[in-house]
Amino acid sequence: MSPRFEATGLSRRFGRVQALDNADFDVDAGEVVALIGDNGAGKSTLVKALTGNLDLDAGEVRFEGEPVHFATPQDASRLGIEVVHQDLALAPHLDAAQNMFLGREVMRPGVLGHLGFMDTPQMRRRSAQAFTELGSAVRSVVVPVGSMSGGQKQTVAIARAVAWADKVLFLDEPTAALGVVQTRNVLDTIKKVRDRGIAVVLISHSMPHVLEVADRVQVLRLGRRVATYRGADTSVEELVGAMTGALDPKEGAA
Amino acid sequence: MSTSTGAGTGTSTAPTASTIETTAAHGNLTDRVKAMQSVWILGVLVVIVAVFGVMSPSTFLTTGNLTNIAQNVSIWAVLAVGMTFVIITSGIDLSVGSVLVVSSVVSAKVMESMGDSGWTTALVGLALAVVVGIFWGALNGFLVARAKVPPLIVTLGTLSVALGVAQILTGGLDIRSAPQVLQDNIGYGRLAGIPAITIIALVVVVLGGIMLHRTRFGRYTYAIGSNETSARRVGINVDRKLVQIYALSGFLAGIAGILSLAQYGTTTIAGQSLTNLNVIAAVVIGGTSIFGGQGSMFGSMVGLFIPAVLQSGFVIVGVSPYWQTVAVGSILITAVYVDQHRRAAAVRGG
Ligand SMILES: Nc1ncnc2c1ncn2[C@@H]1O[C@H](COP(=O)(O)OP(=O)(O)OP(=O)(O)O)[C@@H](O)[C@H]1O
Ligand SMILES: [Mg+2]
Numbered sequence: 001m002s003p004r005f006e007a008t009g010l011s012r013r014f015g016r017v018q019a020l021d022n023a024d025f026d027v028d029a030g031e032v033v034a035l036i037g038d039n040g041a042g043k044s045t046l047v048k049a050l051t052g053n054l055d056l057d058a059g060e061v062r063f064e065g066e067p068v069h070f071a072t073p074q075d076a077s078r079l080g081i082e083v084v085h086q087d088l089a090l091a092p093h094l095d096a097a098q099n100m101f102l103g104r105e106v107m108r109p110g111v112l113g114h115l116g117f118m119d120t121p122q123m124r125r126r127s128a129q130a131f132t133e134l135g136s137a138v139r140s141v142v143v144p145v146g147s148m149s150g151g152q153k154q155t156v157a158i159a160r161a162v163a164w165a166d167k168v169l170f171l172d173e174p175t176a177a178l179g180v181v182q183t184r185n186v187l188d189t190i191k192k193v194r195d196r197g198i199a200v201v202l203i204s205h206s207m208p209h210v211l212e213v214a215d216r217v218q219v220l221r222l223g224r225r226v227a228t229y230r231g232a233d234t235s236v237e238e239l240v241g242a243m244t245g246a247l248d249p250k251e252g253a254a
Numbered sequence: 255m256s257t258s259t260g261a262g263t264g265t266s267t268a269p270t271a272s273t274i275e276t277t278a279a280h281g282n283l284t285d286r287v288k289a290m291q292s293v294w295i296l297g298v299l300v301v302i303v304a305v306f307g308v309m310s311p312s313t314f315l316t317t318g319n320l321t322n323i324a325q326n327v328s329i330w331a332v333l334a335v336g337m338t339f340v341i342i343t344s345g346i347d348l349s350v351g352s353v354l355v356v357s358s359v360v361s362a363k364v365m366e367s368m369g370d371s372g373w374t375t376a377l378v379g380l381a382l383a384v385v386v387g388i389f390w391g392a393l394n395g396f397l398v399a400r401a402k403v404p405p406l407i408v409t410l411g412t413l414s415v416a417l418g419v420a421q422i423l424t425g426g427l428d429i430r431s432a433p434q435v436l437q438d439n440i441g442y443g444r445l446a447g448i449p450a451i452t453i454i455a456l457v458v459v460v461l462g463g464i465m466l467h468r469t470r471f472g473r474y475t476y477a478i479g480s481n482e483t484s485a486r487r488v489g490i491n492v493d494r495k496l497v498q499i500y501a502l503s504g505f506l507a508g509i510a511g512i513l514s515l516a517q518y519g520t521t522t523i524a525g526q527s528l529t530n531l532n533v534i535a536a537v538v539i540g541g542t543s544i545f546g547g548q549g550s551m552f553g554s555m556v557g558l559f560i561p562a563v564l565q566s567g568f569v570i571v572g573v574s575p576y577w578q579t580v581a582v583g584s585i586l587i588t589a590v591y592v593d594q595h596r597r598a599a600a601v602r603g604g
Contacts, residue, residue, distance in 0.1 A: 103488030
């Protein structure tokens with residue numbers, strides 16, 4: 001059976017920087033794949049290119065075996081692919097519930113809904129429930145996200161993506177701003193989302209976190225996938241060696 | 255949306271659903287109301303009214319004078335509705351005065367050629383004014399959204415082009431005719447003592463407020479101004495929304511054009527050169543952020559009344575009305591200064 005989401009030969013150049021250099025990537029349903037690499041290795045670029053946020057110079061992307069081309073992020077969303085971007089991409093003047101449902105507003109039933117009126121109480125209730133499930137530190141869904149702490153903002157972005165991802169969830173350094181408890185909650189959430197049969201891609205610089213949740217680890221160096229390891233069989237030393245190029249791993253080791 | 259994520263495990267000390275605030279609680283609401291610029295600027299308006307009221311209670315605080323003030327702001331109020339939407343997207347529409355002029359010119363010319371002064375003619379005139387307004391507005395929106403020319407430049411350009419077109423169409427001479435039914439019923443008409451034009455403006459303002467604060471269209475307006483990238487990422491068709499928002503502003507300028515014809519019985523080719531700035535000043539005084547993402551219809555209305563009340567008050571207490579211009583400019587700068595300062599203080603936690 002073909003993997004849930006797969007890409008081969010991705011290339012993307014920014015001026016003189018070859019951000020992606022013939023990179024491959026794959027993730028299967030019900031699996032957590034960690035994507036690691038040094039700063040500037042091309043991780044965020046890869047995620048953006050895979051989710052309709054960035055055009056590719058070359059390469060093929062297949063979703064459940066079918067070649068796909070995402071011209072916009074919505075094309076990816078429509079297939080159940082969601083992203084938490086490294087820069088979060090929240091609207092600071094809107095509150096958590098408004099951000100959570102932005103672009104997917106629940107409308108009032110009947111004529112009012114057709115006139116564009118929204119079911120605000122329902123959206124607030126469902127947002128609060130999602131934050132609770134995530135064990136987030138968000139205290140209110142009715143204050144502007146811009147006034148929240150960095151970590152609270154991050155949980156809003158994560159809750160939004162988790163809520164809408166049916167097939168693939170990309171998390172670009174989701175725990176970078178989180179406290180100990182919230183990080184634990186996010187790692188637990190990642191496992192739960194995976195157990196629902198969703199493919200989860202985690203980008204993180206924290207090797208302990210990677211080793212804890214990842215079924216497989218794919219290492220990116222200079223825009224290219226240089227190694228793949230099984231999470232259970234690898235170690236921090238091996239991963240760091242592969243990232244920095246100190247080790248010379250064989251592609252497709254796992 | 256999935257609900258099967260399950261609650262955090264035993265390690266979690268996060269709040270439960272019941273502790274996450276889902277409605278604006280009372281204390282919180284008061285806090286936020288206090289934090290809104292429109293509220294303290296409303297205070298300023300109340301003080302101004304009170305001062306003039308005390309200085310000359312027998313003339314200033316009369317229904318006649320207050321009605322007068324309301325009538326004077328009516329046309330600007332219609333424009334301010336569209337301007338509020340535009341500025342919340344972090345845009346600007348400098349062309350409203352010119353679009354008002356060109357709509358009223360096209361409409362007056364056709365109505366004049368139709369010869370009679372009945373309702374049919376008036377309705378044709380209204381339809382034309384609205385179509386011309388939407389055309390210019392949509393053109394603005396298209397250039398902003400698709401051609402990626404900054405709104406300041408686009409609307410500065412259409413300000414000039416639209417006015418030029420109006421002058422070409424008329425040879426620069428105002429068309430001094432408007433159907434009698436328009437002048438009688440809308441220009442001078444009253445309902446329960448309230449000028450018809452004010453009632454129309456009020457309806458537009460209320461509908462605009464509902465649209466901005468209660469509908470998805472309004473939500474997207476804020477989202478675009480707050481973070482355009484985020485709006486695009488969640489699938490909002492930002493370009494189309496921008497075209498619609500500028501077209502709305504043009505549409506309202508068309509309505510304002512017909513109202514202005516009804517009120518003055520003539521086009522006002524040379525008379526609208528400061529309309530855009532007055533409307534923008536009102537919207538900004540009312541707390542709508544020029545950086546986008548923030549603002550309210552209520553605030554814009556309060557911001558409109560300040561210059562109007564000052565104007566009327568200065569005349570009544572015998573201060574040269576030229577001082578009004580000085581006062582409004584100063585209030586504009588002060589309002590934005592205080593707002594920025596307050597926001598900086600809020601960030602510092604002061
Ligand atoms: N929009 C852009 N314009 C120009 N260069 C870019 C752009 N986006 C990324 N790059 C370049 O592409 C390379 C890869 O960047 P990318 O953001 O993918 O790295 P990353 O692996 O996510 O790093 P980090 O761990 O720091 O987040 C970098 O050299 C970066 O400078
Ligand atoms: Mg990155």
